[in-house]
Amino acid sequence: MDLIVSQLLTGLSISSILMLVALGLAIIYGVTGVINLAHGEFVMLGAYCAWLLQTQLGLGLIVSLIPIFIILCLFGWIIEAVVIRHLYDRPLDTILATWGIGVMAQQVVRLLAGGELRYVEMPVSLSSSVNILGATESAYRLFVLFIALGLFVATWYIYRKTTFGLKLRAITQNRAIASSFGVNSSRVYRMTFAYGAGVAGLAGALVSPLKSVSPEMGTTYVVDAFMVVVLGGVQSLFGTMASSAILGELSGLLAFFSNDTVAKAVVLIAIVILIRFRPQGLFVARMRS
Amino acid sequence: MLGKISTQIIIYAIVCLALLIVPVFLDDAFLLNKFSRYLVFAILAISLSLSWGYAGILNLGQAATFGIGSYCMAMGLKLRTIPVHTGSDGLPDFMVWNNVTELPFVWQPFHSMTFSLLAGIFLPAIFAGFLGWFMFGGRITGVYAAIITLAAMVVLNLLIIDQQAYTGGFNGITDLAQFDIAGITFDAYSASTYYLVAICLAATLFAALAITRSKTGLILQAIRDQEDRVRFFGYDVARYKTFVFMVSAAIAGLAGMLYTVVMEFASPTFLSVPLSLSVVIWVAVGGRQSLLGAVLGALLVTGVQGTLSESEAFLDTWTLIMGGLFVVIVLVMPKGLAGASEMLATRFFAKEASSRSITSQQEIKASLERAS
Numbered sequence: 001m002d003l004i005v006s007q008l009l010t011g012l013s014i015s016s017i018l019m020l021v022a023l024g025l026a027i028i029y030g031v032t033g034v035i036n037l038a039h040g041e042f043v044m045l046g047a048y049c050a051w052l053l054q055t056q057l058g059l060g061l062i063v064s065l066i067p068i069f070i071i072l073c074l075f076g077w078i079i080e081a082v083v084i085r086h087l088y089d090r091p092l093d094t095i096l097a098t099w100g101i102g103v104m105a106q107q108v109v110r111l112l113a114g115g116e117l118r119y120v121e122m123p124v125s126l127s128s129s130v131n132i133l134g135a136t137e138s139a140y141r142l143f144v145l146f147i148a149l150g151l152f153v154a155t156w157y158i159y160r161k162t163t164f165g166l167k168l169r170a171i172t173q174n175r176a177i178a179s180s181f182g183v184n185s186s187r188v189y190r191m192t193f194a195y196g197a198g199v200a201g202l203a204g205a206l207v208s209p210l211k212s213v214s215p216e217m218g219t220t221y222v223v224d225a226f227m228v229v230v231l232g233g234v235q236s237l238f239g240t241m242a243s244s245a246i247l248g249e250l251s252g253l254l255a256f257f258s259n260d261t262v263a264k265a266v267v268l269i270a271i272v273i274l275i276r277f278r279p280q281g282l283f284v285a286r287m288r289s
Numbered sequence: 290m291l292g293k294i295s296t297q298i299i300i301y302a303i304v305c306l307a308l309l310i311v312p313v314f315l316d317d318a319f320l321l322n323k324f325s326r327y328l329v330f331a332i333l334a335i336s337l338s339l340s341w342g343y344a345g346i347l348n349l350g351q352a353a354t355f356g357i358g359s360y361c362m363a364m365g366l367k368l369r370t371i372p373v374h375t376g377s378d379g380l381p382d383f384m385v386w387n388n389v390t391e392l393p394f395v396w397q398p399f400h401s402m403t404f405s406l407l408a409g410i411f412l413p414a415i416f417a418g419f420l421g422w423f424m425f426g427g428r429i430t431g432v433y434a435a436i437i438t439l440a441a442m443v444v445l446n447l448l449i450i451d452q453q454a455y456t457g458g459f460n461g462i463t464d465l466a467q468f469d470i471a472g473i474t475f476d477a478y479s480a481s482t483y484y485l486v487a488i489c490l491a492a493t494l495f496a497a498l499a500i501t502r503s504k505t506g507l508i509l510q511a512i513r514d515q516e517d518r519v520r521f522f523g524y525d526v527a528r529y530k531t532f533v534f535m536v537s538a539a540i541a542g543l544a545g546m547l548y549t550v551v552m553e554f555a556s557p558t559f560l561s562v563p564l565s566l567s568v569v570i571w572v573a574v575g576g577r578q579s580l581l582g583a584v585l586g587a588l589l590v591t592g593v594q595g596t597l598s599e600s601e602a603f604l605d606t607w608t609l610i611m612g613g614l615f616v617v618i619v620l621v622m623p624k625g626l627a628g629a630s631e632m633l634a635t636r637f638f639a640k641e642a643s644s645r646s647i648t649s650q651q652e653i654k655a656s657l658e659r660a661s
Contacts, residue, residue: 035432037566086620092347092431096573097619099566103612111605219562223443230436261451268440268447275437276427 002134007256008249009132013141015248016148017210020203021221022228022240023151028196030235031172032189034084034094038102039225040218042197046072046204047213048109051118061123061209068205069198076197080190088189102218110215120208144206151199156237158195168192172235227271233281243282247271301498301581305491311483318478323595325477325551328486329544331587332493334571336540338583339497341572343506344533345513347435350442351568354413354538356560358545360449360462361412363555364396365405369466382464387454395455402470409546410539417538421531428527430516442560449557461556468550477553486547490584493540497580500536509533574618576627586625 025039036042046068053064079101087094126140159165170178171185179185203221211217228247232239247267254263274282308328315321333355340346367381380392398404420441424434449456457463468475475482500506511519512526520526549555558564567590575586590611597607622629 083616083620090623092435093619093623095347095349095435096569097616099570100612100615100619104609104616107606107608107612111609223439223562226436227440230433259451261447265444265447265451268444272437272440272444275433276423276429279427279429279433 005133006135006137007252009135009137009141010256011249011252012145012245013137013248014251015245016141016145017203017207018224018228018248019152019241019244020144020148020206021200022225022232022244023148023155023237024196024199024203025222025225026229026232026234026237026240027155027199028193029229030237031168031192032084032088033091034087034098034193035091036098036196037095037222038079038098038105039196039200040220040222041102041105042072042076042200042218043204043207043221044109044213044215044218045075045105046201047120047208047217048113048118048204049201050120050205050208051213052113054120061120061205065202065205068201072201073194073198075201077190077194079197080193084193085186085189106215106218113215115215118213120205120213122209140209144210147202147206151202152237152241155199159237164188164191227268230275231271231282236281239281246282298498301494304581304584305487305494308490309484309487311487312480321480321483322478322551325483325486326548327588327591327595328483328490329548329551330568330571330591331584332486332490332544332547333541333568334575334583334587335490335493335497335580336537336544337568337572338575338577338580339500339540340533340537341569342577342579342583343501343513344509344530345430345516346530346534347431347569348438348534348537349435349562349565349569350438350440351537351541352560352562352565353438353442353445354417354541355545355548355564356445356449356555356557357413357416358409358542359549359555359559360456360545361399361405361409361542362468362546362549363462363465364399365402365408366465366468366549367462368396368400369402370464381457381462383457383460383462384454389454393455406546410542413538413542413545414535418531418535421534422527425527425530425534439562439565442565443562446557446560449560456557457555459557461554461558463554465549465553475550477551482550486551489543489547493543494580494584497540500533501580505529505532570615572625574615574625576625576629578624579627582625582627585627589626 021039021043024042025036028034028036028039049068049071050061050064053059053067054061059067083097083101084094087097122140126143127138129136129138130142157165159168167178167183167188170181170183171188175185204218224247228244229240231247232241232243250270251263251267254266311324312321315324333351336354337348337351340348340351370381380389381396384392399408420438424437429437450458452458467477473481475485501510508519508524508529512524512529516526545559548559568587571587571590572583573586574590575584576582594607594611597610618625624631
């Protein structure tokens with residue numbers, strides 16, 4: 001029993017990290033159609049911000065989440081204004097341009113912070129472990145899970161219940177018509193990109209105590225996050241959540257029976273087969289076309 | 290039209306000749322090795338230009354087929370070394386370290402160099418053929434095709450690293466014999482290897498040019514521009530795409546084999562995400578819809594990369610510069626350098642061309658009047 005629970009918890013922990021990273025990517029991709037290969041670098045920058053705030057200003061991780069979100073939002077805002085806005089009618093070129101941005105971000109970090117691994121300390125209040133139905137789980141991982149769910153709910157609320165979300169959905173359905181009704185689509189796009197970058201930064205900050213922080217850390221996340229988004233179905237927030245849950249649990253389970261590498265390979269093959277037969281993803285957002 | 294074709298062929302031939310005579314002026318083993326490496330990347334760029342530029346398939350896993358070719362060559366050459374560290378039955382050293390007692394059956398045929406060479410071309414093609422059949426049969430295009438190719442490559446990479454006993458794992462396959470065929474030994478640091486690579490490059494370039502100029506090539510370009518329309522005309526789009534995907538993979542496999550000869554090892558980094566994306570970069574910089582553009586793009590980017598990364602002043606900043614240049618090129622030159630130079634050329638000759646078009650209009654008018 002406790003073995004099953006602990007397996008489930010391991011899977012959930014992987015899922016929550018996957019969702020944190022994929023959420024920002026899904027928002028940006030779903031709304032603007034930009035394939036942001038620099039997303040992993042946004043995550044990496046978030047982790048470095050956490051490290052910087054902790055070592056330079058002595059800020060705890062939880063306190064620094066808000067400044068990190070704001071910093072990354074600003075960063076995303078600038079990237080959109082300088083590069084991305086020229087590329088909305090060339091979606092495949094966004095892959096190239098954002099990859100270039102990612103390379104630059106990595107190198108800037110390497111120059112400023114050094115190439116060696118960095119470590120972020122876990123908040124003291126969360127460094128204990130919790131007993132759930134006989135299985136132990138670190139409190140911090142549960143905290144990450146709750147934050148991930150909270151961010152998901154917040155994003156869903158913005159998307160579904162606010163005027164901004166309404167404009168956003170209008171643009172996603174038909175940019176030209178939404179614009180002719182007076183929606184400032186370029187402003188909405190820019191805010192979406194900034195928000196996505198901010199969420200990526202939060203993901204990076206939250207992951208930083210669990211994994212070592214390095215300039216290259218983003219590359220591994222971006223491939224995984226892409227798989228989540230594609231599997232879940234573009235433009236479906238619930239799809240993103242569900243597919244990160246599925247992938248997380250599946251990876252946890254397969255890793256239990258074999259090893260991490262084989263688990264990853266099997267999960268990737270499963271995704272490839274799924275894309276082949278359901279390119280629209282597992283969960284399709286209902287839309288009028 | 291005929292005039293245009295022959296000008297293009299002449300330009301291609303001049304570039305190939307220029308690349309072939311380099312060793313006459315250059316007598317530096319280290320530089321020759323470096324230039325051979327750049328030429329290998331140029332072949333890899335041709336392979337992507339063929340599938341991406343001409344058929345519209347953005348393959349983010351191009352390094353997968355490159356890596357397969359590279360490993361085939363490495364396996365063939367590994368079995369020709371006399372093991373230094375361990376001696377039984379010519380078993381590769383890393384297998385002994387991993388407690389493998391007998392040569393795995395997958396390795397057996399690589400005792401034959403002919404088999405290794407053929408495998409280096411055909412295994413990537415078969416791999417691509419399977420992947421292409423799988424994707425294009427289901428009408429997977431654009432971003433989804435890109436993601437599937439990327440995922441396929443990551444799986445291959447993971448498996449190679451995981452199966453350390455059979456593939457050398459992270460370390461790859463090192464300590465290889467020198468490639469020799471028909472009595473010529475190809476030392477990686479000699480002109481002979483450079484010539485081998487340069488001749489392969491020229492041959493590949495003209496073979497690819499022939500394909501793009503054939504009817505199949507025209508259909509592929511039509512598929513790139515308007516896939517549905519070509520389908521409505523009754524063409525089996527999936528078959529054409531799979532074909533070009535396989536040819537592209539075979540060329541990438543050839544490049545991989547040459548890379549092993551030049552580098553004297555094979556490594557999982559040869560089929561990794563960074564290399565795959567680099568190929569895309571070279572082709573995008575050179576101009577994806579021009580084979581020669583892809584070649585020059587690869588030579589330019591890798592050349593600049595090599596020079597900057599070796600110079601004292603740019604040691605730390607060269608990646609930054611490369612990334613920035615790349616973003617600028619994507620923004621202002623969507624068709625790469627080839628597209629930009631073409632545009633400049635048309636602007637330069639615009640006067641002449643417009644006057645010519647007026648005369649042709651007049652000719653048409655005259656002939657219409659005659660006909661009526």
